[in-house]
Amino acid sequence: MDKVDCLVIGAGVVGLAVAAALAKLGREVVVLEQHELIGSETSSRNSEVIHAGIYYPTNSLKARFCVRGKQLLYDYCASRGIDHKRCGKIIVAANEMQRATVEQYITKAAANGVADLYWIDAADLAALEPEVSGIGAVVSPSTGIIDSHAFMLSLQGDMEAYGGALALGCAVQSIESRGADSVVHGNEFSIAADWVINCAGLTAPELAADLGGAPEAYYAKGHYYSYAGRQPFSRLVYPVAEAGGLGVHVTLDLAGQIKFGPDVRWLSEIDYSFDDSHKEEFATAIRAYFPGLDVSRLQPSYTGIRPKISGPNELAADFMLYGPEQHGVAGRLNLLGIESPGLTASLALAEAVADRIA
Numbered sequence: 001m002d003k004v005d006c007l008v009i010g011a012g013v014v015g016l017a018v019a020a021a022l023a024k025l026g027r028e029v030v031v032l033e034q035h036e037l038i039g040s041e042t043s044s045r046n047s048e049v050i051h052a053g054i055y056y057p058t059n060s061l062k063a064r065f066c067v068r069g070k071q072l073l074y075d076y077c078a079s080r081g082i083d084h085k086r087c088g089k090i091i092v093a094a095n096e097m098q099r100a101t102v103e104q105y106i107t108k109a110a111a112n113g114v115a116d117l118y119w120i121d122a123a124d125l126a127a128l129e130p131e132v133s134g135i136g137a138v139v140s141p142s143t144g145i146i147d148s149h150a151f152m153l154s155l156q157g158d159m160e161a162y163g164g165a166l167a168l169g170c171a172v173q174s175i176e177s178r179g180a181d182s183v184v185h186g187n188e189f190s191i192a193a194d195w196v197i198n199c200a201g202l203t204a205p206e207l208a209a210d211l212g213g214a215p216e217a218y219y220a221k222g223h224y225y226s227y228a229g230r231q232p233f234s235r236l237v238y239p240v241a242e243a244g245g246l247g248v249h250v251t252l253d254l255a256g257q258i259k260f261g262p263d264v265r266w267l268s269e270i271d272y273s274f275d276d277s278h279k280e281e282f283a284t285a286i287r288a289y290f291p292g293l294d295v296s297r298l299q300p301s302y303t304g305i306r307p308k309i310s311g312p313n314e315l316a317a318d319f320m321l322y323g324p325e326q327h328g329v330a331g332r333l334n335l336l337g338i339e340s341p342g343l344t345a346s347l348a349l350a351e352a353v354a355d356r357i358a
Contacts, residue, residue: 045304089236222262
């Protein structure tokens with residue numbers, strides 16, 4: 001049986017970032033990816049936003065890794081010429097009932113080390129984004145957008161430049177612990193490793209289940225609609241956050257095209273099909289801050305699924321790094337519940353994994 005130093009399961013943005021960081025340390029790294037291309041699930045089915053670090057509980061892993069990861073990501077993009085834009089975003093208070101909630105984002109962000117948020121009133125909001133309706137908003141100048149595909153290709157290039165290897169079409173079915181080694185089994189292969197780093201996203205909890213104490217996987221599906229014709233916004237526009245997500249918001253891509261989404265629909269299994277039957281509910285959510293919406297211009301775009309480890313009506317779970325200190329088995333590290341802000345946090349997560357394994 002072949003044996004390597006480090007096996008990384010999953011070639012999404014987090015798996016590739018982890019693999020690149022470990023390869024840079026001189027570790028022998030192989031990435032196993034079940035699909036025939038990198039980043040084809042959560043990493044390519046999201047809003048491509050570089051988050052500031054606003055919403056997450058103080059000292060949580062999400063807060064720490066988002067704030068640290070944001071700076072690492074902006075620096076990385078600038079140094080590698082990866083297309084990105086620090087476009088900023090506004091979080092809108094649609095009425096006076098929401099004002100206190102939105103203003104609290106300033107305090108929460110400051111506790112997380114993000115001190116650049118500020119409140120604007122209705123007049124300033126109208127000047128900033130004339131199509132947006134609200135009694136005011138919080139502005140986040142450090143929020144941005146990124147070409148996530150270019151970022152992932154760059155991470156793959158980094159990993160391979162340092163001697164790492166990517167194996168596509170290699171679905172992992174189980175992981176077996178044998179003394180100090182772990183053995184990863186697939187349909188037609190078995191590989192041993194000193195370290196197995198589980199970055200499998202949606203299926204990561206399933207691959208950690210044999211360790212005991214790993215959380216259950218939950219799937220929260222989100223739909224995205226594009227908006228045809230003239231684009232009415234110049235920055236990201238968010239409503240007040242909702243259970244399971246950040247609300248149906250406005251996202252810009254680097255070409256200036258607008259997307260609305262995602263909504264939240266809980267699933268029992270992975271399903272990327274687009275269900276257009278809730279379009280009017282979607283439109284109602286958008287009209288809360290964009291009353292001029294023309295529903296005929298909403299075009300189905302794509303769906304994504306958040307790899308959650310908390311279910312409906314539960315408080316959002318933090319990122320979970322489930323390693324030997326927690327489960328007692330040497331050489332196995334699991335990154336669980338890496339939903340938003342996972343893209344923003346990817347380089348900081350990789351840094352933390354490298355520190356543990358170095």
